[in-house]
Amino acid sequence: MKLSGKQVAAARDLIGITQDELAKAVGLEGNTISRFEGGQSEPHRSNLAKIQAELERRGIEFTNGDSPPSSGDGIGVRLNFGKAAEFARSDAQARSESDR
Numbered sequence: 001m002k003l004s005g006k007q008v009a010a011a012r013d014l015i016g017i018t019q020d021e022l023a024k025a026v027g028l029e030g031n032t033i034s035r036f037e038g039g040q041s042e043p044h045r046s047n048l049a050k051i052q053a054e055l056e057r058r059g060i061e062f063t064n065g066d067s068p069p070s071s072g073d074g075i076g077v078r079l080n081f082g083k084a085a086e087f088a089r090s091d092a093q094a095r096s097e098s099d100r
Helices: 005-015 019-026 030-037 045-057 081-099
Strands: 060-064 075-079
Touching: 005 019, 005 030, 005 045, 005 060, 005 075, 019 045, 030 045, 045 060, 045 081
Parallel strands: none
Antiparallel strands: 060 075
C-alpha cells in the first residue's frame, strides 16, 4: 500500500499528536514529517514503514481503495478505538514504570 502525506496528517489529527511527536516516536527529524505531509518530499521506504507502523500501533488503519472492496478508488484513514485504547493503556503503564 502506498501511504500519502495527507493520510499521515489525517492520522495524526485523529490521534492528536504533532509532527514532532510522531517524528520523535520513530526516530526522525520533525521536518521529515512536515515535508512529507506537505508533498515536498517522500521519506525513504524504511522511514515510511516506521511512520506507518507507529501510527498503526496507536490504532490507525489505512485504506487505499479497498473499502468497500467494490469501490476500487479513494484513500482512507480511520481510528480503531480498541487498538487506540490498548495503546493508551500500555503507554500509561510504561510511563508509570519509568517513573518508579
